[in-house]
Amino acid sequence: MATRDELSEFLASVERRAFKQAQFATRDVDAALDIVQDAMIKLSESYGDRPVAEFPLLFTRILQNVIHDHFRRQKVRSTWVTLFSALTPKDDDSADPLETLEALAGSDGAESAADKVERAQVIAIIEEEVARLPARQREAFLMRYWQEMDVAETAAAMGCSEGSVKTHCSRATATLAKALSARGIRL
C-alpha cells in the first residue's frame, strides 16, 4: 500500500512528462494542465492505496482516458456551437480568421523556434513533430520510447493488441524521421 509520500514522489516524477503528453495531444497549455490535474486527482482518489509498482501503468491509463474525455467533450461542445452559430445571423464580420492564424503562430512551438539556442530550436521542432503524429501513433511511440514501457504494457494501456502497438510505433518512427529530415534535423 502506497503512502502519501510515495504517491507524492511518484506524481512529482511523472507530472512534467504527463503535461507534455497532454500538450502534444491538445496543443493547449491550459487544457493540458487541467488534464494532468484531473488524472492526478483520479489516481489519488481511486487508486491511492494501491502498491507503488502499479502507479505507472495506472496513471498512464488514467491520463489517456482523461485526454480522450477532453476530446469527447470538445466534440460535443463544437457540435452545439455549430448548431447555434447556424441559427444566428451571419452579419458579424468581427471574427477575423487571421487572428486564429496569428494565435497559432504565437504558440509554444513557434516561440521556442524563435529561440537563439540551437538545441532549444531542435527540441522545439521535435516536440512539434511529435505533436503532429496521429493520436494513436503518438500514444504508442511515447509510451514505448519515452516512458520505456514494453510492448505488452503499452498494449494493455492502449487497450489494443501487441501487434497494433508495433505497427503504430513503426509508423510513428518512419513519419517522425521523415518529418525531421525534411526540416534539416539529423539525430
Next chain:
Amino acid sequence: MKQDEFGYRIRQALNEGLERLDYRTSFRLQQARQAALARHSSAQPEVGWVPAAQTAGGPRASAGLGSWLGRLGLAAPVLALAIGFFGIYQYQESRRISELADMDFAVLLDEVPLSTYADKGFGAMLSQDASEF
C-alpha cells in the same frame, strides 16, 4: 535496432524539453499535485465518536462541583426536552377536549346545522361515541 536507437534519441530530446518548462507551468503542476494529495485517503481526518461529557464537562469533570455541573450540563437539555414533549401533549389533549365539548354543547342546544346530520363522518362519530358508553 535502428528504430530503438531513433526512439532513444527522441527520448533524450524530449527529456531535455522537460527541463525547459517555464515557472508558471511548473507551479501549476505543483499545485495540481498538492490538490491530488489532499484527496489521498491518508489525508482524510480520522472520524471517531467522542462522548459528549468529555467535551461538555471537559477537564473540569474530575473536580467535585465541576463534576456535578458537568453532569447537570448533560442532563439539563434532556430534561428540557422531556418537559417540552409533556407540555405539547397536554396542550393537544386540552384542545381536543374543548373541541369535543363544543360539539356536544352544539348538539344539546340544537345548534348543529341540518347538513351536519347528513354527513357520514358525523354519523360515524356519534355511533362510535355511543359504543364507547
